Amino acid sequence: MQVSRFKTMELIKATHGKIFSCEFIKKDGSLRKMVARLGVAKNLKGGSNGAGEHNSLVTVYDMVAGAYRMVNLSTLTSLKVNGTRYEVI
DSSP: OEEOHHHHHHHHHTTTTOOEEEEEEOTTSOEEEEEEESOOOTTOOOSOOOOOGGGTEEEEEETTTTEEEEEEGGGEEEEEETTEEEEEO
């Protein structure tokens, strides 16, 4: 199923903390595959990281690495939510 980049933020928020997977292009040009979720409060230190809808960044918790990561929605290539795989166009 194909989805636009504008709809990806809504799909990620609709997970309500459930696990999803995504693939995106990192700053160095390599592809990263990540299993992540929103709403994790473990190891938070407070403060702001600059993520927001105005700059297409989403802070997620990487389930494999056990750390927080930033996903740039403008370089997102695919997203899998609730068993449905979306190709980002």
